[in-house]
Amino acid sequence: MSYTPGEVFINEEQIKDAVNKIAVEINNKYKNEEVLLVGILKGSFVFMADLIRKLTCPVKIDFMGAKSYGDGTISCGRVNVTKECDMPIRNQHVLIVEDIVDSGCTTSFLKKYFEDKGAKSVRLCALLSKPSRRKVDVNIDFLGFNIPDEFMVGYGLDYAENFRNFNQMHILNP
Numbered sequence: 001m002s003y004t005p006g007e008v009f010i011n012e013e014q015i016k017d018a019v020n021k022i023a024v025e026i027n028n029k030y031k032n033e034e035v036l037l038v039g040i041l042k043g044s045f046v047f048m049a050d051l052i053r054k055l056t057c058p059v060k061i062d063f064m065g066a067k068s069y070g071d072g073t074i075s076c077g078r079v080n081v082t083k084e085c086d087m088p089i090r091n092q093h094v095l096i097v098e099d100i101v102d103s104g105c106t107t108s109f110l111k112k113y114f115e116d117k118g119a120k121s122v123r124l125c126a127l128l129s130k131p132s133r134r135k136v137d138v139n140i141d142f143l144g145f146n147i148p149d150e151f152m153v154g155y156g157l158d159y160a161e162n163f164r165n166f167n168q169m170h171i172l173n174p
């Protein structure tokens, strides 16, 4: 069965407005304090690139790879770190940047990961959230959109590594 991108669910204008809104909130939160933005590969890279250019607080960036393996039960499965964060974490404000929070397993693991490394604070920014899919409660400090349980592609999000390049977010059609 092949899948194709269907209707536009979140258009370019809506994405731009959400990125600007989130950037204002981040600027207000950190003001003159330096924050390390850590984008979680791969999906976050487009959002991250747009977001950092709207930030006025002092910013450093890094990327990290993490893969979550659900076990089909209500609890989270394993999360493997596929690429470590290279920047020093101790006494650093860390802001995790995700394209989407689904079960919450990846981000709850990452919050603890940075806390254990001695971060001064650990917050979470996500463009999309699917609350109906949550397996573990995770607080999203800066959020673009709550969305229903639809498979979304574009603006960094993929289906089998396809469609990340689309500049709007589409629902995937079978």
Ligand code: PRP
Pocket (backbone or CB within 6 Å): 040, 041, 042, 043, 044, 066, 067, 068, 098, 099, 100, 101, 102, 103, 104, 105, 106, 107, 157, 158
């Ligand atoms: C997605 C997304 C998050 C994670 C969220 O990554 O970017 O990292 O899943 O899911 P969770 O809340 O259920 O843990 P994915 O594994 O699809 O990899 P990708 O970003 O490379 O597409």
